[in-house]
Amino acid sequence: MQAADIATLLVNSLTWAMATFLVAAGLTLVFGTLHILNFSHGGFFMIGAYAAFSLAQWVGTSNSIALYLFGSLAAGVLVAGLGLVVDRLVLRRLAGVEDAYILIATYALLLVCEGSTKLVWGLKYHSVMPPAMLDGAWVMGSAVVPRLSLFIIACGLTVFIALEVFLNRTKSGRLVKAIAADPWMAGLLGINVRRVYTATVALGFALAGLAGGLLVSNQALSPSLASAFVIYAFGVIIVGGMGSISGAFFGSILLGLIDAIGQWVLPGLPGLPFFIAMTLILLLRPQGLMGRKH
Amino acid sequence: MSQPNRRHVLQYGAAAASSLALPGVSWAQGGPLKIGLITPLSGPQEFIGTYVKNGAEVAVDQINKAGGILGRQVALEIRDDKANPAAALAAARELLGAGVNLHIGGISSAVVLALVPVMQQENGVHITCGAGTEKMNHEAYSANMFRAGDSPDARGRAQAKLMAEKYPNITRWTGLIPDHEYGRTTWGIFVDGLLEFYPQIAKKKPEILDPILMPYGVSDYRNAITAALRQQADGCYNSTYGGDAITMFQQARGFGLMQRYKVVCDSANEFLVARGLKQQLPPQWTGMHYYPAGNKNPMSERFVADYLAKTKDNEPLGWAGESHAAVYALKSAIEKGRSAETKAVIANLKGLTWDTVTGPRHMRAEDNQAVKDVELVYIEPAQTEKGYAVTQYVKVDGKASILPPLPGQKLKLRTA
Numbered sequence: 001m002q003a004a005d006i007a008t009l010l011v012n013s014l015t016w017a018m019a020t021f022l023v024a025a026g027l028t029l030v031f032g033t034l035h036i037l038n039f040s041h042g043g044f045f046m047i048g049a050y051a052a053f054s055l056a057q058w059v060g061t062s063n064s065i066a067l068y069l070f071g072s073l074a075a076g077v078l079v080a081g082l083g084l085v086v087d088r089l090v091l092r093r094l095a096g097v098e099d100a101y102i103l104i105a106t107y108a109l110l111l112v113c114e115g116s117t118k119l120v121w122g123l124k125y126h127s128v129m130p131p132a133m134l135d136g137a138w139v140m141g142s143a144v145v146p147r148l149s150l151f152i153i154a155c156g157l158t159v160f161i162a163l164e165v166f167l168n169r170t171k172s173g174r175l176v177k178a179i180a181a182d183p184w185m186a187g188l189l190g191i192n193v194r195r196v197y198t199a200t201v202a203l204g205f206a207l208a209g210l211a212g213g214l215l216v217s218n219q220a221l222s223p224s225l226a227s228a229f230v231i232y233a234f235g236v237i238i239v240g241g242m243g244s245i246s247g248a249f250f251g252s253i254l255l256g257l258i259d260a261i262g263q264w265v266l267p268g269l270p271g272l273p274f275f276i277a278m279t280l281i282l283l284l285r286p287q288g289l290m291g292r293k294h
Numbered sequence: 295m296s297q298p299n300r301r302h303v304l305q306y307g308a309a310a311a312s313s314l315a316l317p318g319v320s321w322a323q324g325g326p327l328k329i330g331l332i333t334p335l336s337g338p339q340e341f342i343g344t345y346v347k348n349g350a351e352v353a354v355d356q357i358n359k360a361g362g363i364l365g366r367q368v369a370l371e372i373r374d375d376k377a378n379p380a381a382a383l384a385a386a387r388e389l390l391g392a393g394v395n396l397h398i399g400g401i402s403s404a405v406v407l408a409l410v411p412v413m414q415q416e417n418g419v420h421i422t423c424g425a426g427t428e429k430m431n432h433e434a435y436s437a438n439m440f441r442a443g444d445s446p447d448a449r450g451r452a453q454a455k456l457m458a459e460k461y462p463n464i465t466r467w468t469g470l471i472p473d474h475e476y477g478r479t480t481w482g483i484f485v486d487g488l489l490e491f492y493p494q495i496a497k498k499k500p501e502i503l504d505p506i507l508m509p510y511g512v513s514d515y516r517n518a519i520t521a522a523l524r525q526q527a528d529g530c531y532n533s534t535y536g537g538d539a540i541t542m543f544q545q546a547r548g549f550g551l552m553q554r555y556k557v558v559c560d561s562a563n564e565f566l567v568a569r570g571l572k573q574q575l576p577p578q579w580t581g582m583h584y585y586p587a588g589n590k591n592p593m594s595e596r597f598v599a600d601y602l603a604k605t606k607d608n609e610p611l612g613w614a615g616e617s618h619a620a621v622y623a624l625k626s627a628i629e630k631g632r633s634a635e636t637k638a639v640i641a642n643l644k645g646l647t648w649d650t651v652t653g654p655r656h657m658r659a660e661d662n663q664a665v666k667d668v669e670l671v672y673i674e675p676a677q678t679e680k681g682y683a684v685t686q687y688v689k690v691d692g693k694a695s696i697l698p699p700l701p702g703q704k705l706k707l708r709t710a
Contacts, residue, residue: 005524012516019514123341125540125570137548144523146548149516219513220540220570224338228513228537263517270473270509270518 004143009260015149017236017256018156019215024233024248025159026207032243033180033200036094039106042230043113044082044205046223048075048212050121053221056128062217065151068131072213076206083205087198110226117223130217148217155214159207160249167245176200180243235274239281241291251289254281326369327362327634329354329624330389331617332382332409333399333423338511338537339377341566342613346399346423347372349614352600353621363625364632375400379408390416395636398620401613403427403475406439413438417636419643421623423616424583426476426562428483428705431661435701437640440662442619442655443612447483447697447705449581452668452690453559454487455495456579457529461557462496468527469505470518470542472534480533480561481505486707487695502710503527508534508542515542519549526554532578533561540570552576564611565682568673572681577674579686583612584652585669588687594651612669619650619664623657660699667692 027041052075055061061071090109094102129135130148137146167173179186179196187193219228232255237243240251255274262273281289331350334343354368362368371394373385382405386397390412397413397420400406406425413420414436421440422430428446430439457464467488471477485502492500506522508515519542522530530552534542539560546552558578560567568575582588586598586609597618601610627642628634644659655666668690676683697705 008520009517012520015516016514123344125341125537125566127540127544127570127572127574129574135547137550144520144549146516146545148548217544218541219544220537222338222341222537224340224511224537228511228541232513260517263521267504267518267521268507270507271512 002142004141005264007140007143008145009264010257011145011149011153013256013260014153014156014253015256016259017252018153019218020229020232020236020256021156021249021252022152022159022211022214023208023229024236024252025163025245026204026211027230027233028237028240028243028245028248029163029207030201030204031237032245033176034091034095034197035243036091036102037099037106037242038091038109038204039103040086040109040113041204041208042226042233043110043117044079044208045212045229046117046221046225047082047113048079048209049216049221049225050117050126050212051075051078051209052213052216053121053126053128056216062129062131065131065133068134068217069214072210072216075213075216076210079209079212080202080206082209083202084198086205087201091201092194114223114226121221121223123223126221128217128221134217152215152218156249159210160245163245172199235278237288239278239288241288244288244290247288247290254289326367327628328369328371328394328396329621330386330394330397331370331372331399332375332385332389332397332405332420333372333401333617334377335372335374337376337378339402341536342401342424342611343374343377343399345611345613346401346617348601348605349423349597349610349617350398350621352597352604352614353618355604356596356600357621357625363628363634368621368625375402375405377402377405379404383408383412386412386418386420387416390418395419396624396634396639397421398617398624399423400425403429403479406430407434407475410434410436410439419624419636419639421620421643423620424562424613426479428479431663432700432703432705435661437662438636440623440643440657440664442623442650442657442664443583443616444666444668444692445663445696446479447486448665448692448695449562449668450480450483451487451490451697452692452695453531453561453579453581453670454484455491455695456670456688456690457488457557457559458491458495461529462492462498464529464556465492465496465498465500466503466527467500467529467531468503468522468525469531470508470522470534471505471531472510472538473507474510477505477507477533481531482707482709483705484531484559484561485710489708489710500710505531508538511538513541515545516549518542519546519551522546523549523551523554528556530555530558531561532558532563535561535563536566537570539563539567543567543571543576544574546576547574564613565609565673566611568682569680571675573675575673575675575682577672579670579672582669582671584610584615585612585671585684585687586610586615586651587684588669588671588689589652591651591653593649597651615651619648619652619655622650623648623655658699661701663696663699665692665696668695 055071236252240247375382560580626648631638631642672686
């Protein structure tokens with residue numbers, strides 16, 4: 001294996017890792033705080049992507065990176081708004097119920113997302129061109145590095161750093177962590193737990209919408225988009241440790257690397273090393289890489 | 295349950311009266327003739343299944359307006375198979391249990407192969423509307439299963455022949471193929487065609503590289519794309535399909551992969567990928583079950599008009615043509631034998647020649663495989679409302695590209 005091959009492999013694995021982390025970030029944030037495993041997260045990611053697609057059609061957000069980022073943020077805001085509605089109508093009612101009910105309720109939400117997408121955008125496949133600056137690649141010797149890949153990596157890193165700073169360096173973030181650790185005690189101390197929950201849901205959904213917008217030119221848009229990402233997003237949050245942002249981040253990097261190396265070594269068995277690695281990690285460390293034993 | 299109205303009474307009355315006028319017809323009375331339509335109406339294949347459903351509904355409407363089959367109205371019993379063998383089996387058993395013995399609609403290879411034993415055991419007939427497996431006419435052959443469209447060997451070999459004719463100097467070939475039954479079948483047949491036609495037509499031996507296997511239904515193909523880049527092939531055969539193909543092409547664009555190939559030959563995406571990618575589409579040949587603009591015959595023109603009226607879509611994709619052809623095959627077989635009983639329908643489908651939107655087709659009696667011409671189009675991105683344009687259209691004689699029937703035996707293919 002030459003240096004160019006190693007560079008390409010690293011870029012590919014980091015691209016996958018950051019794309020998956022972007023989707024997983026909101027999922028693990030909501031789980032870590034509210035202890036709700038939101039099965040519909042992929043559906044709201046999909047709605048974010050479709051919203052960004054519509055903006056690309058109407059406003060031409062593919063014309064520049066600034067517009068593209070604006071479209072992604074707008075998708076995030078829209079999905080955050082939907083998150084508030086979902087919180088009011090569904091998630092609040094799930095507090096304290098058994099996991100099976102949460103699973104069924106959020107799965108039903110996923111079906112609502114898919115049905116709504118079909119109604120609004122139809123069944124046809126769509127795609128969005130990346131802005132000109134993100135189209136094409138940098139060629140360094142025999143290594144080919146697509147600009148869109150670097151953009152996705154940069155977005156993943158930015159979201160990770162922003163979340164880490166927010167959760168560990170701001171008062172609001174520390175409140176979220178305190179409530180995640182012990183909501184009863186936080187309530188006794190006069191913290192409005194319900195309000196923090198609502199804000200966390202809005203942030204988690206905003207992250208789903210933002211991921212949809214940022215990744216809109218990365219893959220086909222179809223009403224089954226939700227499942228393409230969310231299975232892997234669940235994989236990285238389980239491997240990283242449920243509820244841990246840094247666990248999801250490092251878990252996605254680890255699994256991305258394993259997948260890329262596996263594809264190189266065993267091209268006839270695509271995907272197999274990924275699932276074997278996931279199984280082994282969970283056998284050795286059931287709570288995930290950065291999760292806590294209960 | 296809806297109450298019968300005056301229209302129903304008149305319809306069924308007319309059907310009953312006309313069937314009484316046909317002595318000797320083995321014809322169960324009471325209600326319309328039911329045809330089961332089992333196709334994906336949810337999940338990743340829903341988009342294609344919708345074409346199958348629409349095409350069948352147009353056929354049934356046309357037949358009913360013309361007086362039905364032997365005077366009896368036709369009704370579709372529609373079930374969603376989700377492109378999932380378990381769901382398809384449940385739907386087939388339910389319909390067979392309810393006495394609906396004639397089915398159409400399977401488009402997934404796994405579904406169609408799963409249906410083989412149940413149709414045989416429960417005495418039903420199924421006509422697939424686009425499944426690509428060759429096994430149903432070979433080692434998994436069953437008298438109860440039919441394919442009204444082009445066979446995978448006819449399609450793949452016609453494509454290989456066209457490549458040898460049009461691109462005789464492009465001899466280094468690779469494949470981007472989905473890692474499942476359909477991908478391996480299509481690649482194997484295409485390679486067989488390359489190995490036969492390049493020496494014959496281009497007087498050159500093609501170099502066949504290991505195909506790149508693409509995982510199904512994932513969000514990232516970059517590792518596979520990088521592997522394809524390393525091969526430095528000149529010709530590329532793609533059989534990834536639908537959303538997977540669009541995602542793969544989008545990500546390959548960043549690497550400049552498709553631009554490196556001198557020709558891209560796509561197995562069967564018709565306009566699915568072109569409609570999704572528009573200006574991002576890499577120019578390519580693709581196989582069509584039915585290309586409306588290339589079929590100027592009364593049945594096709596009427597089908598396009600009726601399809602437009604029903605769906606507001608003036609360019610039905612080939613799967614709609616396949617289900618339309620399947621319904622008309624059943625109609626012709628029933629009329630020929632004057633019976634809708636399974637045994638009679640099978641006997642009369644075998645060797646049947648019937649009219650379709652692509653012209654007359656012949657159902658081979660030996661292996662239940664239709665012989666039809668293979669339609670191939672070259673699509674390029676264009677500054678049009680659609681975002682793409684068909685710049686070449688070729689119809690290859692189906693009789694020349696299809697392999698001889700070998701029911702019960704594995705398809706024998708050349709390998710590199």
